[in-house]
Amino acid sequence: GNSVTQMEGPVTLSEEAFLTINCTYTATGYPSLFWYVQYPGEGLQLLLKATKADDKGSNKGFEATYRKETTSFHLEKGSVQVSDSAVYFCALRDSNYQLIWGAGTKLIIKP
Amino acid sequence: GAGVSQSPRYKVAKRGQDVALRCDPISGHVSLFWYQQALGQGPEFLTYFQNEAQLDKSGLPSDRFFAERPEGSVSTLKIQRTQQEDSAVYLCASSLELDRRIAEAFFGQGTRLTVV
Numbered sequence: 001g002n003s004v005t006q007m008e009g010p011v012t013l014s015e016e017a018f019l020t021i022n023c024t025y026t027a028t029g030y031p032s033l034f035w036y037v038q039y040p041g042e043g044l045q046l047l048l049k050a051t052k053a054d055d056k057g058s059n060k061g062f063e064a065t066y067r068k069e070t071t072s073f074h075l076e077k078g079s080v081q082v083s084d085s086a087v088y089f090c091a092l093r094d095s096n097y098q099l100i101w102g103a104g105t106k107l108i109i110k111p
Numbered sequence: 112g113a114g115v116s117q118s119p120r121y122k123v124a125k126r127g128q129d130v131a132l133r134c135d136p137i138s139g140h141v142s143l144f145w146y147q148q149a150l151g152q153g154p155e156f157l158t159y160f161q162n163e164a165q166l167d168k169s170g171l172p173s174d175r176f177f178a179e180r181p182e183g184s185v186s187t188l189k190i191q192r193t194q195q196e197d198s199a200v201y202l203c204a205s206s207l208e209l210d211r212r213i214a215e216a217f218f219g220q221g222t223r224l225t226v227v
Contacts, residue, residue, distance in 0.1 A: 004153075036218075042220060043115075043202070043218045043219055043220040043221060044154075044202065044204075044218040045218070046215050046216075046217075049215070089153055089154075091153070097142065097144075097159055097167075098144075098156045098159070098167075098170075099144075099146075099154070099156070099216060100156075101153030101154050101155075102153050103151070103152055103153050104151070104152070104153050
């Protein structure tokens, strides 16, 4: 069945550091891939998405490239800020309608 | 409203009590989803509606869980005879019924249910 695996947290970085949160998936067919973010006390928000191989999703300085050959969708940001502290979820959706989620990675950015 | 609204935000129930959780999706969104999120985990699918039709309820953990969307807008998730293992955040999401594969799901803030 379809599944998503993402790196365990918490990930703790200093402000302006480079961020990578790894995400790999297993899926039949051609899924779309998503990163959602959950800020403290708020609901899940779509951060970025990619719908086919080699697509790059980007938003708020975050990027992720859909790599079919490595079944990965790693999240990156060149210079993190304290306000990026949140929980990040990688997810996929195939021709079905359900979102299949990773367990989430808590990101802590220290000033 | 502009977003998905869920109520109540927090609910404490005594074991054995029935609860009802409400979701107001974004106006015009055909698809509505319920997810259950345990502490420290990603959401798990519960059920899916297309308008008023419940097309998939395969994720409901037991027959104590029941969901409805009678007029194709507001939805209610009901849990009968609550148990401690039902403690979780219950998330509602809605999306336009376009290409299901790429349609963005908009989430509410969730209802945190604690069964004591």
